[in-house]
Structures are given as C-alpha cells and as structure tokens.
Amino acid sequence: MAEKARDANADRVGLTDPGGAARATRPRIADVAHAAGVSKTAVSFAFNSPQRLNPETAERILEVADELGYRPHPVARMLTQRRTGTIGILTPQALSVVFSNPFFGLFNEGVAAAAESSGHALLFVSPLHGSLARAVGRATVDGFVAVGLPEGHPEIEQVRRAGLPTILVDSTAFPAHGFVLVDDETGARLAAEHIAGLGHRDILVVGVEPPAPMTSYSPDGVMGRRLGAYRDALATAGIDLVDERVLVGPASIEGGMACFRRAWEDGLHPTAILAMSDAMAIGVMHAAGEFGLSIPRDLSVVGFDDIDMARYTSPPLTTIRQPVRRKGEEAVRLLLAQLEQHPAAPEQVLLPTRLIVRGTTAPAPSLREEVGVAAS
Amino acid sequence: MAEKARDANADRVGLTDPGGAARATRPRIADVAHAAGVSKTAVSFAFNSPQRLNPETAERILEVADELGYRPHPVARMLTQRRTGTIGILTPQALSVVFSNPFFGLFNEGVAAAAESSGHALLFVSPLHGSLARAVGRATVDGFVAVGLPEGHPEIEQVRRAGLPTILVDSTAFPAHGFVLVDDETGARLAAEHIAGLGHRDILVVGVEPPAPMTSYSPDGVMGRRLGAYRDALATAGIDLVDERVLVGPASIEGGMACFRRAWEDGLHPTAILAMSDAMAIGVMHAAGEFGLSIPRDLSVVGFDDIDMARYTSPPLTTIRQPVRRKGEEAVRLLLAQLEQHPAAPEQVLLPTRLIVRGTTAPAPSLREEVGVAAS
DNA sequence: CCGGTTTAGCAAACCGGTTTAGTTACTGTA
DNA sequence: TACAGTAACTAAACCGGTTTGCTAAACCGG
Structure with a gap:
C-alpha cells in the first residue's frame, strides 16, 4: 500500500512556475515522491545521501524535484537534524x-x-x-x-x-x-595616564550609555571597568574624577557631539576628554570645533576602540586600540x-589593548605656556 | 489512555538546573504535560491561548513548565505556524x-x-x-x-x-x-555636471567592484547606472570618459586609497575624482594627501551616499545624498x-538623490589661474 | 544449488510543537 | 425532566521533513 492520501497532493501543485509570484502551495516531499513513483525516503536520500540510491533513480528524482520546483523545507529539516546552522x-x-x-x-x-x-x-x-x-x-x-x-x-x-x-x-x-x-582596565589606565602625563587636570569622561532597561553602569560591565580604571589612574595623579564630569550618550558621532555641547554649555571647560568610544570622540572633536576650540591646542581627546576612521580624522585620533x-x-x-x-x-x-598616540593629544594649555609655547 | 510512552520522558529531565551547562536533554511539551497531569494540548494552550483554560490550570501548567525549564521549541513552532518571524x-x-x-x-x-x-x-x-x-x-x-x-x-x-x-x-x-x-542616474549626473561645471577635464571614476562571481558591471546594476550617467553628463560637456579612467575596488576607505594609488602611480593625474561611495572618496582623499595633494586645491572629490562621516571629514565631503x-x-x-x-x-x-556641495570640490587648477587665484 | 552478503527501496516512527474536532460535565432555561 | 449551551479539557491529525529497521531481489564464492 502506498502513502496515505494526504501525503500526495500533485493536483495542488502546478508543474510550471507561474511566472514569479509565490505559488499558492509549495510542493512537499510527498509530491515529489508521488510524481517520481518512489517513497519519501527515496526523495530524501536523493537529496542527502544519493549514494544510497541507484544513480539513475537519484538522477530521476532530482529532475522531477526540479521540475516541480521542490526545495526541502528548511524548518522541517532543522527540526529533524536538530541543528539550525x-x-x-x-x-x-x-x-x-x-x-x-x-x-x-x-x-x-x-x-x-x-x-x-x-x-x-x-x-x-x-x-x-x-x-x-x-x-x-x-x-x-x-x-x-x-x-x-x-x-x-x-x-x-x-x-x-x-x-x-x-x-x-x-x-x-x-x-x-x-x-x-x-583588557579594558589597562587600556583605560593608559589613556588616563597619557592625559595626566601631559599635565591635564581638568578632565571630562564621555561614556557610552548603558542599554535601555538600565540606568547606570554596573562596575563589572565594560564601561564600568573603563570608568573605574580612568578614576584610579587619575587618582594616582592626584585628580579626583567627580560624577558630574562623567557624561553619557549614544555611541555615535552625534552622541559625542551632544555630550560635549551639554558639558560646555553647563560651564564645564575641560582641557582633555577621555571618550569611551571613537565615534563619540569624533563627535567631541567636531562639537569642540563649533565652539572655536582647536584640537589638540585647546583640547586633547583620547578615543577608545581604534575604528578604521580613527586614523583618518584630522588631526588623526589618539586612541586605545582593541582588536575588535x-x-x-x-x-x-x-x-x-x-x-x-x-x-x-x-x-x-x-x-590586549594598547595606546595609539596620534594627533589629538598635546600638553595642557597652562603647561604649554610654562614651557614657553605661546598660546595664540 | 494517556499519551504514548515516548511522549513523556520525565526521568530524562532533571528538575533543577545543573548549574549553567546546557542540559543533556531539553524538556519537551510532553514532559510538562506529564508532570502537570494534563494533555499536550493543555500545555500548548497555557502558552498560546490561556483564556481557553481554567485560569488556575493555566497557572499551574506555567509553573510546572518553569520548574522544568521548559520553553516551546522555536523550530517546531515555526513548522506548525508556517511563519518564522x-x-x-x-x-x-x-x-x-x-x-x-x-x-x-x-x-x-x-x-x-x-x-x-x-x-x-x-x-x-x-x-x-x-x-x-x-x-x-x-x-x-x-x-x-x-x-x-x-x-x-x-x-x-x-x-x-x-x-x-x-x-x-x-x-x-x-x-x-x-x-x-x-534615482542613481540623476545623482551621478549631478555629480558629473558639478565637476564639469567647475572646469575639470581630467576626471577619474572610482567605483565599487561587482560581487564575487561577476567581473564587470551590468549596465542595469546600481554601479552600471551610475557609470552610465557619469559618462553621459561628461559627454555632454565634451569629455570622453575612457575605460582606463574607471577604477574599481572594495567599498571601503582602504579600497579608495588603493584605487587612487594605483591610478597615480600609473601616471593618471586627474584634477577631479568621482567616487561611487563615500568610504572610497575618503580613501581617495587620504591617498591624495600622501602624494602631497591638497583638497580641493589640487584635486576635487565627489562621493556618493552621504554617510554620517561625510560631513566630518576635512574638508567636509561634497557628495550625492541618497536616503540610505x-x-x-x-x-x-x-x-x-x-x-x-x-x-x-x-x-x-x-x-530621490541630490547633490550636497561641501568642501572637497573647487574650480579646476588651470581654471583658477585664469581667474586670478594664484597657485602656491 | 546453497547460504551469505550487498543493493535498492519502503513503511513507519520520529523531531516537537499546534490545531481540529470532539467528549464530558456542568449550568441555565422552559 | 429534557434540552441547549458552555466551560474545560483531550485524542488524534498535522506541519514537512529525516532516520531506523526491514524486506526482497540480485549477486557471489564454493
């Protein structure tokens, strides 16, 4: 006795492709089996282990399948194979x-x-x-x-x-x-030490905001760890990074611009900014330009990530490279x-992470005067 | 009579979570049904249409399911619902x-x-x-x-x-x-007209290479249409864009740099470049810088796309905006x-597409001298 | 000509759910 | 008391494949 009636529906399925529109009913393995006069098993074999079939039979089944426009249903296949790929x-x-x-x-x-x-x-x-x-x-x-x-x-x-x-x-x-x-800690520490070493004291941190349901950094998250390392390194240099000097926003150029504008208009006029993302760093640079600041003369900026774009900004971005x-x-x-x-x-x-010094960091303005570099 | 034997395997499934590792056998709907003393149907209802069950039963089923760590298998669900989401x-x-x-x-x-x-x-x-x-x-x-x-x-x-x-x-x-x-044609035409209108005659096109199995543009593809429109508009201005002046590479900054270097070293020294992608245009700008060229004084560049970065290059990139x-x-x-x-x-x-004129295009060098702008 | 192996193919079980078509017990109404 | 209607739940069919276990015929050496 052949397959049950529901297992074949050759009449539902047109043999020719109706010109591009999705057909009403997709051919199933049973349709192919019926049309080729074999069992479902044979059709399955033809697709998955043709060596188990007489080569001619396999060939014929595949031809019939192609005529019908049959493709094994990927979801059904996932179900039996227990993997999704x-x-x-x-x-x-x-x-x-x-x-x-x-x-x-x-x-x-x-x-x-x-x-x-x-x-x-x-x-x-x-x-x-x-x-x-x-x-x-x-x-x-x-x-x-x-x-x-x-x-x-x-x-x-x-x-x-x-x-x-x-x-x-x-x-x-x-x-x-x-x-x-x-190694976020080392990266952030290097950034902070670099800036502190250049004599900066008035420093702002621009961070990536935590994802939606959360409102603040977990100290164990990436951004939390970076912030902690910034803080520690700055503290070692005698600088206290207060919460008001940590701003967050979306990890984009616009996000960085927004952070800088907000800070500047709130009266925060740092000489250096530690950004937790290169995109934000680029945004900071541009917003700073809008306020007439020149980088790195008036403001030093360090990014994080070293995305492709970092080496093509002007000046090229000093940043922490991580192998993203x-x-x-x-x-x-x-x-x-x-x-x-x-x-x-x-x-x-x-x-590992490491510091890549490019062109956006320079000695703090006050310090430059001391060592005889004239401010214009 | 209850479900067939294979439909319940409570013994395979631990009640408590073995501490993070993926369990050997994932609980199935029949396990939940068995543990809760109901049918598979009831369990399915509890998840998908709880209003069809006594609220208490639904609640109990969901509790048992949670204890067992049961989640409906997404692939099986796709198969019956005939949609994947x-x-x-x-x-x-x-x-x-x-x-x-x-x-x-x-x-x-x-x-x-x-x-x-x-x-x-x-x-x-x-x-x-x-x-x-x-x-x-x-x-x-x-x-x-x-x-x-x-x-x-x-x-x-x-x-x-x-x-x-x-x-x-x-x-x-x-x-x-x-x-x-x-509207790629209009965009490309605007770019070419802009450049031709600035007096450029020595023009290079930098395009995105076609995907792997293909080796040249189909005239109906995006890049083919853009190229065609560049050609037509330049022809109208009396400029013949020969094939040697069309270079292709990957749609990235590096790809743009490679194209420019190749051209320059091959002795092609254009005064303007039409790039089919902003990323490539940015690459061109940097490679040009390496050869000592100043943009837009020595070389004009027009991009395509208007990606975020385009407005933040220096000078900011003149480009064709498309609503990507x-x-x-x-x-x-x-x-x-x-x-x-x-x-x-x-x-x-x-x-629609439109031309956004920013800072990377200027009159052709020869022309500038004529109108009295000294070349340094 | 015989037992053993290989080849070719099939029916049925299975993957893990949802859905259809009931069944049973209870409620309300005439 | 009979009957319709509903609430709560279930057995079996189904989604569309793969895989297992088996049979029948062909092949093989002795």
Missing part, C-alpha cells in the same frame, strides 16, 4: 542602535568572517517588545554570541536558563560560560568549538 | 565585506528599525560555500530583502524560483517583485505589506 548575535540594545555604532561594524566583520567560513548564517537578536528573554525564546540558533550583556541586566537569568551554548563578549555575566574579554575584529572571530571560534564537542570546558580569551 | 537580508557579497561598508551600516539601521517595530528578527544571508542559491535554500525566513543583486548574477534565477516574497533594493532583477530604488536609512525602512515596509495580504500588487518605490 545559524549563530545568534545577542545584544541588549535595539538593532538600529547597534548598526549605527561603528564598533559593531568592525565586530560584525569578525563574526561574519568566522561564521561564513564554517557555513553558518547570522541571526541578530535584540529585545522583542522590550524583552530580551522573549527574543531569545523565539530565536532558532545553535548558540549565541552575546555582546555587552551587562551583569545587572534584569533578564539575564532567563537568558541563561534558555540553556543554549553562549559565548559572552565584553561581559562576565555567566561565569560558567566561555567568554572573550579585552578579532574579538568577533574569537567569539565565534569558541562557540563553534563548544557546539562540536559538547562537554567542552568553556574557553576564555583575554585580548 | 524572521526577515532575511540577502546579499551577493560575503558578510564580512558587507559589514565593513559604512553604507550597509546605515542601510541596516533602517532595516532594523522597521523590522524591530514589527517584532521581526534579522537573518543575514550571504553565499554559502560560494552559492547564493544554497544559502537561500537553508534560510528560515518569511521573506527577503535582497540588496544589490545584480541582474547578470548567475544564480539569480534559482533565487527567484525559491518563491519567497522578496523585495529588491538597488536592483530590478526580478521585474515582478516589489523594489526600492534610488529610508531605503532600508521602505524595503522592510514593502515586504511586510506583501507578507500580510498575500495577493498584493508588489509596490515599487523610487527615492
């Missing part, structure tokens, strides 16, 4: 802000390079109707690369309980998971390793 | 090059904003082992936004035959589908419209 990029920010941040451009480059070479697609997952956990529940991925998930995030426990293999980037929120970190692309690559590499050999000890990677 | 972004380039291109950053912002507000996730689909069609076959999406699919692409027919709702951006390869275009963000938004909007009411006439959108 997709890697999820999990971010607590909205995707529209992610993509506006040049840091992510670079990070995604690395992720994409690694994912592509292993044949994985990339699914970007951000809070769904405000809930990260809900979005995670809907995501059809083999595992996550979670970037910048702050320790204090309200939904973090639910995300962890989802139980998918997850590699954290810029976060240590799940101690038992693999993660990729960058590599961060993405490593994260995917760790994830794939974990996916392959399940009970793998989660690996952990710490990447 | 995901929009695919289809690009013929590798993702690593996509993310390195600031144009895509902006475009993705628009796509993400529109997708997010409708609760859709974003899946990036690029050639899998060199084949776009194969990647399309694996993609679990409700529809595609295909960007920059050139008309002559070898796999285009297979992509179309996949039969998924698709909106094209910067391409008219599928005449029967909806698409979002930008909006392009992404419109594409998703059209796609969602088509997904909702199936037999919708595919919409088509044409967005």
Whole structure:
C-alpha cells in the first residue's frame, strides 16, 4: 500500500512556475515522491545521501524535484537534524542602535568572517517588545554570541536558563560560560595616564550609555571597568574624577557631539576628554570645533576602540586600540568549538589593548605656556 | 489512555538546573504535560491561548513548565505556524565585506528599525560555500530583502524560483517583485555636471567592484547606472570618459586609497575624482594627501551616499545624498505589506538623490589661474 | 544449488510543537 | 425532566521533513 492520501497532493501543485509570484502551495516531499513513483525516503536520500540510491533513480528524482520546483523545507529539516546552522548575535540594545555604532561594524566583520567560513548564517537578536528573554525564546540558533550583556541586566537569568551554548563578549555575566574579554582596565589606565602625563587636570569622561532597561553602569560591565580604571589612574595623579564630569550618550558621532555641547554649555571647560568610544570622540572633536576650540591646542581627546576612521580624522585620533575584529572571530571560534564537542570546558580569551598616540593629544594649555609655547 | 510512552520522558529531565551547562536533554511539551497531569494540548494552550483554560490550570501548567525549564521549541513552532518571524537580508557579497561598508551600516539601521517595530528578527544571508542559491535554500525566513543583486548574477534565477516574497533594493532583477530604488542616474549626473561645471577635464571614476562571481558591471546594476550617467553628463560637456579612467575596488576607505594609488602611480593625474561611495572618496582623499595633494586645491572629490562621516571629514565631503536609512525602512515596509495580504500588487518605490556641495570640490587648477587665484 | 552478503527501496516512527474536532460535565432555561 | 449551551479539557491529525529497521531481489564464492 502506498502513502496515505494526504501525503500526495500533485493536483495542488502546478508543474510550471507561474511566472514569479509565490505559488499558492509549495510542493512537499510527498509530491515529489508521488510524481517520481518512489517513497519519501527515496526523495530524501536523493537529496542527502544519493549514494544510497541507484544513480539513475537519484538522477530521476532530482529532475522531477526540479521540475516541480521542490526545495526541502528548511524548518522541517532543522527540526529533524536538530541543528539550525545559524549563530545568534545577542545584544541588549535595539538593532538600529547597534548598526549605527561603528564598533559593531568592525565586530560584525569578525563574526561574519568566522561564521561564513564554517557555513553558518547570522541571526541578530535584540529585545522583542522590550524583552530580551522573549527574543531569545523565539530565536532558532545553535548558540549565541552575546555582546555587552551587562551583569545587572534584569533578564539575564532567563537568558541563561534558555540553556543554549553562549559565548559572552565584553561581559562576565555567566561565569560558567566561555567568554572573550579585552583588557579594558589597562587600556583605560593608559589613556588616563597619557592625559595626566601631559599635565591635564581638568578632565571630562564621555561614556557610552548603558542599554535601555538600565540606568547606570554596573562596575563589572565594560564601561564600568573603563570608568573605574580612568578614576584610579587619575587618582594616582592626584585628580579626583567627580560624577558630574562623567557624561553619557549614544555611541555615535552625534552622541559625542551632544555630550560635549551639554558639558560646555553647563560651564564645564575641560582641557582633555577621555571618550569611551571613537565615534563619540569624533563627535567631541567636531562639537569642540563649533565652539572655536582647536584640537589638540585647546583640547586633547583620547578615543577608545581604534575604528578604521580613527586614523583618518584630522588631526588623526589618539586612541586605545582593541582588536575588535578579532574579538568577533574569537567569539565565534569558541562557540563553534563548544557546539562540536559538547562537554567542552568553556574557553576564555583575554585580548590586549594598547595606546595609539596620534594627533589629538598635546600638553595642557597652562603647561604649554610654562614651557614657553605661546598660546595664540 | 494517556499519551504514548515516548511522549513523556520525565526521568530524562532533571528538575533543577545543573548549574549553567546546557542540559543533556531539553524538556519537551510532553514532559510538562506529564508532570502537570494534563494533555499536550493543555500545555500548548497555557502558552498560546490561556483564556481557553481554567485560569488556575493555566497557572499551574506555567509553573510546572518553569520548574522544568521548559520553553516551546522555536523550530517546531515555526513548522506548525508556517511563519518564522524572521526577515532575511540577502546579499551577493560575503558578510564580512558587507559589514565593513559604512553604507550597509546605515542601510541596516533602517532595516532594523522597521523590522524591530514589527517584532521581526534579522537573518543575514550571504553565499554559502560560494552559492547564493544554497544559502537561500537553508534560510528560515518569511521573506527577503535582497540588496544589490545584480541582474547578470548567475544564480539569480534559482533565487527567484525559491518563491519567497522578496523585495529588491538597488536592483530590478526580478521585474515582478516589489523594489526600492534610488534615482542613481540623476545623482551621478549631478555629480558629473558639478565637476564639469567647475572646469575639470581630467576626471577619474572610482567605483565599487561587482560581487564575487561577476567581473564587470551590468549596465542595469546600481554601479552600471551610475557609470552610465557619469559618462553621459561628461559627454555632454565634451569629455570622453575612457575605460582606463574607471577604477574599481572594495567599498571601503582602504579600497579608495588603493584605487587612487594605483591610478597615480600609473601616471593618471586627474584634477577631479568621482567616487561611487563615500568610504572610497575618503580613501581617495587620504591617498591624495600622501602624494602631497591638497583638497580641493589640487584635486576635487565627489562621493556618493552621504554617510554620517561625510560631513566630518576635512574638508567636509561634497557628495550625492541618497536616503540610505529610508531605503532600508521602505524595503522592510514593502515586504511586510506583501507578507500580510498575500495577493498584493508588489509596490515599487523610487527615492530621490541630490547633490550636497561641501568642501572637497573647487574650480579646476588651470581654471583658477585664469581667474586670478594664484597657485602656491 | 546453497547460504551469505550487498543493493535498492519502503513503511513507519520520529523531531516537537499546534490545531481540529470532539467528549464530558456542568449550568441555565422552559 | 429534557434540552441547549458552555466551560474545560483531550485524542488524534498535522506541519514537512529525516532516520531506523526491514524486506526482497540480485549477486557471489564454493
């Protein structure tokens, strides 16, 4: 006896393609089986292990399938194979802000390079109707690369309980998971020491605002760690960084401009600014220009990240380099390793940062006069 | 009689979470049903239409589910609901090059904003082992936004035959589908006229290279249309743009630098460059600087796109603005419209471009001398 | 000509959910 | 008391594939 009646619906499916519009009913494996006079199994074999079939039969099945316009349904295939072939990029920010941040451009480059070479697609997952956990529940991925998930995030426990293999980037929120970190403390310390060493005393910090549900930095998050290191290094130089001198905004050029304008109009007239992102640093430079300041003569600026653009600003941006692309690559590499050999000890990677001195930093104005450099 | 034996496996599943590691076997709906003493149907209702259950029962089921750490399997759910809640972004380039291109950053912002507000996730689909069609076959999406699919692409027919709702951006390869275009011709013409009007005669075009399997522009592709319009407008001004004066490279700062260096060292010393991408224009500016040229005194540069960075270069970049963000938004909007009411006439959108004159264009050097501006 | 192996293909079980079409018990009405 | 209507829940079918276990025929050496 052949397949049950519902397993074949050749009459529903036109043999020829109706000219570009999506057809009413997509052909199923049973339709192909019926048309080729074989079982579903045979059709499945023809696609997945043709060597198990007589070559002629396999050939014929594939021809019939092509005529019908049949493609194995990817979702059904995922269900049986128990893998999706997709890697999820999990971010607590909205995707529209992610993509506006040049840091992510670079990070995604690395992720994409690694994912592509292993044949994985990339699914970007951000809070769904405000809930990260809900979005995670809907995501059809083999595992996550979670970037910048702050320790204090309200939904973090639910995300962890989802139980998918997850590699954290810029976060240590799940101690038992693999993660990729960058030596933010050293980077921030180098930036602060550089500025303090140039004689600056009146310093402002411009930071990336924490993602939506949160209102302040967790001391263990990236920005919190950077801020802590700025503070410590400045304190060592005898400078007290008060909260009023730490401004936050979106990690974009506009965000940096807004921060600087706000500060300047509030009467804060620093001689140096430590920015936690290059995009914001570039914004600061431009806003400073609007107020007639010249960089680095009147204002020194240090960025963070060393995005491509940093070397092309004028003057070129002094910044802290972190291997952003590599961060993405490593994260995917760790994830794939974990996916392959399940009970793998989660690996952990710490990447270095370093100070790149370019043209946006100079001795503090007061100091320059002392050493005989005339202010114009 | 209760469910079949295989439908419940309470013994496989620990009640408590074993401390962060992914559990061996994920609880299934039958496990919850068994533990709560109800049917699978009831569990499904508890999650999807709780009003169909006694509130207390629903509550109890959800509690049991939570204890077991049960989440409905998203792939199984997709299969029955016949929707994925995901929009695919289809690009013929590798993702690593996509993310390195600031144009895509902006475009993705628009796509993400529109997708997010409708609760859709974003899946990036690029050639899998060199084949776009194969990647399309694996993609679990409700529809595609295909960007920059050139008309002559070898796999285009297979992509179309996949039969998924698709909106094209910067391409008219599928005449029967909806698409979002930008008035590239007018933009390119304005750029060329601007340059010709400034007296330039020695002009170079720097273009974005076509995606991997292709080697030259299709005249109907974005870059082909822009090139055509450059040519026409220059011809009108009596200038013949020969093929040797059209260089292509990756759409990045480095790509622009490479193009300029190659040209300059080959003895091409133009007074103006028309770049088909802002990133490349920025690269050209820097490479020109390396050769001691001053912009716009010695060399005029016009970009294309008007990315964020364009207004922050020095001098700020003269360019053709196209509403890139909006392009992404419109594409998703059209796609969602088509997904909702199936037999919708595919919409088509044409967005304007315009010339933004900033600081990188000036009269041709020879001309300046004539009008009395001394060359230093 | 015989037992053993290989080849080719099939039916049924399975992946993990949702949905349809009931069934049962209870409530309200005439 | 009978009957309709509803609330609460369920068994079985279904989504569209893959995989397992099996059978029948062809092949093979002795």
